[in-house]
Structures are given as structure tokens and as C-alpha cells.
Amino acid sequence: MVDKNHSDKQWGLCKDCKWWQIEPDGSRANTTMGLCIDEDLQPFQLRVSGNSGCNHFMPGEPAKARGSSEAPPVAAPTR
Numbered sequence: 001m002v003d004k005n006h007s008d009k010q011w012g013l014c015k016d017c018k019w020w021q022i023e024p025d026g027s028r029a030n031t032t033m034g035l036c037i038d039e040d041l042q043p044f045q046l047r048v049s050g051n052s053g054c055n056h057f058m059p060g061e062p063a064k065a066r067g068s069s070e071a072p073p074v075a076a077p078t079r
């Protein structure tokens with residue numbers, strides 16, 4: 001059975017999410033790597049591709065900061 005709290009949220013792709021933070025010269029592509037800066041997920045330093053996704057998705061433009069794509073990411077969240 002699906003958890004109601006989760007099913008109420010909208011699932012979407014990182015490349016279309018405002019919580020995705022990529023390199024300053026990065027593009028919104030499936031293979032671009034970036035840091036997820038969703039407040040709840042920040043403790044995990046989640047490094048995700050444009051083609052990744054989750055149900056904390058919020059439509060918007062990605063944030064940009066140098067070091068967002070490194071493993072582990074070294075950029076601080078900008079939002």
C-alpha cells in the first residue's frame with residue numbers, strides 16, 4: 001500500500017526542480033550531476049542526475065553553485 005503522505009506529493013524530475021543545484025556552467029540535461037538542496041534532503045548530500053527524481057519535487061529553475069557536481073558535492077545550498 002502506498003503511504004498517503006507520499007502519494008499526496010508531486011513526483012518530478014530533478015532537471016525541472018527548483019531544489020536541484022548544478023555547476024554555474026551546467027545545463028538542464030539528463031546526465032548533468034548536481035546537489036539536491038531540498039531542506040529535508042540536505043543532510044544526505046544527495047548527488048543526483050537531471051534524470052533522477054523524487055516526490056519533494058517543486059517545479060522551477062535549478063540553482064547554480066560551483067562544486068555542486070563533485071563527489072561528494074562541496075557547494076553550500078544557495079536556497
Ligand code: SF4
Binds near residue numbers: 036046048054057058
Ligand atoms: S531529489 Fe527530489 S527534491 Fe531533490 S532535486 Fe531531485 S526532484 Fe528535486
